[in-house]
Amino acid sequence: MPSSLLPSRASAEGAPGAPGLPVPDAEQWISTTSSRIAPDPYTWMQAVHWAHDLGARTPVRSHGPRFGTTTVLLAQQLAQLNPCRPGVDFLARMLKVSTRTVKYHMALLRKAGLLAYRVKGTRVRHERARASEFARTIPSSFDQALGLRTAPSDTFIRAVVGVSEHGRTQLARLGKKAARTVLRQARRTKKPSFSASSDCTPMEGDSCTVSPTALTSSPSEDEPRNGESSSSPTRRGRTRKALNAVGRRYQLGLELVRQVPWLAGTPVARVAWAVRHLADAGWTAHEVIAVLALRAPSDRIHRPSGFLTARLVGAEKLFGTPAKRANLVAWWRDSRQASRERHAEWSGSWSAPRRNAVARLVREAFAASKPKPQLDELPQEPTDAELAEVRTLAWRQYLAGQPVLVTSAIAIAGQDSAEQFYGTDLVQRVVRLASASSHLTTGATR
Template structure:
C-alpha cells in the first residue's frame, strides 16, 4: 500500500474508538488472509498481540521501546508488524514520529512518537454487510446483514480471547537416564511439587509437574438482579442516553485534546448526564472548554484521568445549582409581601399627611438597565452591597442577580473582580 494511503488524510476506512470492535476487524483480516507477505514476518500471533496492546492505548501514541517491552520482540520485528497493520488498512498515521533537536546548539534530541488512528477497513464492512452512515473517516455502523451477525459473533469470541505468546525456545527430548536418588523430585518450572497425572480436572500440568490454581484471586461482586445502571449523578441509564453520550464522546475526543487520556467508554459514561440535559455535541464541547478554563486543564496541566475531572465538575456544578436554588429561596423568604398590615398602615399614614403624591415602591418593577449594566461590569460592587445590606441590595439589583452573585462569591473556585 502506498504511504499516502497509510496516512489518515488518505485512508479509506472509518475511525473506531472502540478497541473491541477493532480487535474483531483484526481477527477477520487474519482469518481472511488479506495480507500476503513478500518478505519478513507474516500476519500471525505476534501481530494479534500487537493489536491487543494498541487497543489499550488512548491516544494511540506508543513508542517503539514500549512495544518492544510489551511484546518481548526486537525493534525490527515491531516495525515489521506495525507496517503489516498499516498495509491492511487497520492502522493509519495521524502524525509521523521524528527526532528533532531540543534547542539550537544542544546535541540531545527529543523523540516524538508516532500517533496512530485505529481504522475499520472497507473490505471488512463489505464482507459482513455492515451498513454505515456519514462520510469519510467519521462513518459509523448503523446495521448489519444476517450473515454478518453470525460472523461477527465468532469474531467477538476471538477478540475476547487474548492471543498466546509465540514460544521461540527449542525443547530437547529427555534421553531417559535413571535417577540415582529416587527421593529427589525433578525441578520443573521452579517448583518442587510431586509428579501427577495430566488427567486431574482442577489442575494444570506444565512439563509433568503439577501447578495448582491460585486461590487468592477475588471475584468481582455481581450487581444485584434487577438493579439498573446509573450515571455519575445517579440518573438511570437509557439507550437514548448512551447513544447521545457516544456521539458526544467521539466529538470531544477529536476536538478537546486534554480528554484523550480517557478511554471512549469512560468519556461516554461521564457525558451521559450532559446528554440527559438535551445538550448537543457543540454545547458539550463548549462546557468542556469552560472546565478547562476553570481548572487549567490542557494549558497548565494535562489530567491523567480526564473522566474523573469531568465527573468532579459535574458534581460541583450540581451542588452549586442546589446551593443557588436554596439561597434564592432563603432570600425570597426574607422579603416581606407588600400587602401586609405594615404597608397598609404606611399607606394610611401617607394619606393622612398628604404624602400620596410621592410614588411608593413598586414590587413588580425590576432594576433599571443602567444598574444592571453597572453590576455586569463591576460585579464586586454587587458583592459589597450584599455584604453591607442584603435587603438594600435586593431592592437595587433584584433578587435573581443577588442570588447569582452570592452563589458565585461562596464558590472557592471562582474569583470575582472588576473587569
Template sequence: MGDSRQKSAPKQGTQCPPIAPACQWISTTTGRIAFDGHTWMTAIHWAADPKAKRYTPTSSHGPRGMNATTLLIAQECANLKECRPGIAYLARKLRISERTVEYHLGMLREAGLLVYRTKGGRVAQGRDEASVYERTIPLAFDEAHGIRVVGEGVQRRPVGAADAARKALGKLARKAARKVRRPRRRTPVSGQGRCTLMEGGSTGTSSAGGSIPPSETKLASGTSSHPTPKKTNRGPQKLNKVGRRHQLARQLIDNVPWLSRASAPRIAWIARHCADAGWQWQEVQAAAEEQGPIDARDSRRPSGLLAYRLKGAHKLYASTKARHLMLTAWEDSRLRERIRHQGWDGPGAAAAEQYTDTAAAAMDTIQAARQTQAVSAADLAGATEHPEGDTNIDALTRAEVLEHRQYAAQDPTYVRNLLEALGNRDARRLLTNRLVDQALVLLRLTTTEPTPAF
C-alpha cells in the first residue's frame, strides 16, 4: 500500500476538467470515495462555485453550469444511505422535471463527483431499475488544496492538507453544513418607469414635471367615478353537493323534535342520498316516521334511528310524484291521529267525521240486511248461511251494491270494516278486487297501525 504523506502546496486556479463517459465508473475513476455526505458536499460546493467557474459542461444543451438545483440534487443524494436516487423520486421531491434531474446528474458525473457502480435500465416486466452511484471526490479537489492521502485506488483516505488551504477548506465545510434551500423566485421589474407618481422613479426626469393638473371643477365636487365600477348585484351562491347535505341536516335538526340533539355532520352523512336526490326535510321526516311515530324521549340515539328508518328510502321513492304521495299520506295520517287523540277541531276534523258517519251508515245498512235475512229467510231467495257464519251478500240489491262500492272508493277505512265484518272473500265479491287492493295500499301508507291480514 503506497503512502503519499509528502507535503504538497495547493495549486492556485485549479480547474475541474470534464471526465469522459468511459471514466465515470467505479473501476475507471481517478477520484476517491467520499466516506460521509459532509465531505462530499464540501467538494460539491468547491466545484459549483459560480465565481471560480471550475467546471463547464461539454453538452450543447441543458444548463450552462452548476447552480442551486445541482446543490439541491446533491444534498438529496448525500442524505441517502445507499446512493441510488431514482429520477422520478428526485423530480417529485424537488418539484422539477425529470429531464432537469438527468441534466444535473450528468454534470455531477462529468465533474467526477458521481460514478456508476451499477447502471440502471429496463429489467423484467418492463420495470425501470435506478442506477447505483458512488459519491467520489475528484483528483482536482485534492490537488487544489494540497490534501495528502494514504491508500490505493478509490479507497484512498485523506490524512492532511496544506496549511495555505485550511482557511478555504473551513469555508467549504461551513457551506456544506448549511442546508441548501430553493432560491426565492423574484419577479423581474419592468424596464419602463413606474405607473404611479412616486418620488425617485426609474426615469431621470421628475414624475410630476409632465403631469397635467386636474380641473378645479372636478376638485371642488369631491366626487369621482371609477371607469370600471365593481358589480355589486351578486346573487346568492349556489350550494354544491356537500353544502346541500349540510343544509338538509340543519333543517332536520331545527324542525324535527326527535333530531334536536343529533350532530349535523352525522345527519348530513346519513341523509346524503336523499339530499343528492333533491328531497325536502318534510319528505325525509315522512319517510322516517312512515313505520310509526317517534317520541323524542324514546330516541336515545337519533342518528342511528334515522339511519335505520331511511335505509333504502331513496330507492323506494325515487320519483318526485312518489315522494309527494308519500308526504301527503303521512300528513293525512298525522292529522287523523291528532283528531283521534287530541280532539282537534278544524276542517280536517269535519271531513274525517263525515267519512266516519258515512261508514257508520253503511254498516247500519248491512246490519239491517242481516236482521232482515235472519227474520224472514223465506223471503230472500237464495239466502243461505255461510259456512263461517257470515251473511250471504246475495240478498243486497244492485243499488245497495253500487252504494257500498261508492263508499269504499271514498274511504279506505270503510273497506277495512267490511273486511272485518264479511271476510276477505265476500268483501271482494261485494267491492271488487280493485277497490279492496287500492284501499289496502292507502291504509298501509296512512295508518300507523299494522293492517290485519285476511
C-alpha cells in the first residue's frame, strides 16, 4: 500500500477506531460504535484485507497473536454467516485451531472496529448457552484512507455516496482478495451470474447502466398467458421431509406443553411418551385437550407427565374414529370450561429469579413501587410477642418444607434483613436447603 494512503502516527493516535489500535470496550457495541455497518460480505472483506495490510505494518500488541492470516480466515467464515451469530466451538472446528485462538482473533476483529456486538452471549445455569450476535462493521479510518464519502443512513449508520480517484485503485486491489469469499458463497448458493455489461463501478450509483431488475422478464404482449412467462427463471423449493412416528410424537408433545398450562416446564420427551398411542393414531393437540377437559382439573398436580398418562388411559379406544373426535372438539369449544380457560388470567406461585442481576432489579422495582411513609405514619417496631409468633410460624413452615415467609423476605429485602427479622440460624438453613440440590425446592408449589 502506498505510504500516502497510510494514516500518519499523529492521526492514527487520535483515531480510536483505526485498525491495529485497540477500540475501547464501550465502543464495541452497535449502539456506540463509530464504524458503519457493512452492506454486504464483499465490502466487509475489503475492509478486513485492508486492516490486515495495515496491521502487518503497525503492530501494537506486545503479546498474543497479531492481526494475520488466521484472522482473515476467521473473517471469511464470519462473512458466510447470516445472521452473524457464530459459536466458538464451530469456528474452532472449521479453522482446526483451539477455542482460545478463536477468542483471541475475535477480539482482534472487535478491537479493529470490524465487529460490533448486537447481542452479547449469555451463560445461565440450567439453561443452554447462547452465542453472541455481531454486526459486520467498517471503521471510519478505512473510509478516510480510501477517500470514501459517506452520508447518514437509517440502515447502515452511514452509507457511501462516492469515492475519490486514488481510492479506486485500492478498492480494485482489495476486491481481488475479497472475491475469494464471494466466489465461495456463489458456488454454494448457485446464484445467477451477471454479464460483463452489468458491472457497476464500486460506490458510484450514477455509473450503473443496467437496472438491478434486469433479470426479470416482462410477459409477452403478443401471446398473453395470464401473466405467466415460460422464460422466467424458476426456483426449486426444498420439499419438507415427512415426520416419522417418533417425530409426530414429539410434535404433539411440544404442542401440548405450549398449550396446556399445567404442563409448562415438563420435558417434551416425557409428554411425547405419554401421548405416543394418540400420536400414532393421528390425534391433534386440540383433540387431546378436549379429552382432558372431560374431567374436572385437579387442584394440585405433583407429576404432570404421570397425571397426563392417567387421564388419557383408553382414550384412543373410546374415541377411535375422526367423527367422534370432531364432535368432542366441538363440544369442548362450546363448553363453559373452555370459555373460562380462554379468559382466565395467569395465576401461580411466584418464585424469585435465579440470576443475581435480575433479583436485584426485582428488589429495586418493589422498593420503587412501595409508597414512602410519612413521618407520622411510620410503622411501629414489633413487640417481642409478635416477633416470637412470626418466627415460630416461619420455623413451622421450614419444618413442613415450604418456608414461604423466609424465601419471600430474602427475595424482597435481602438476606441481611431477613436474618435480622427471622434469625440467622433459620435463614441460613433455608439458603442451604435451596442450594443443596436442584431437586429440592423451597417456597414453591407445583
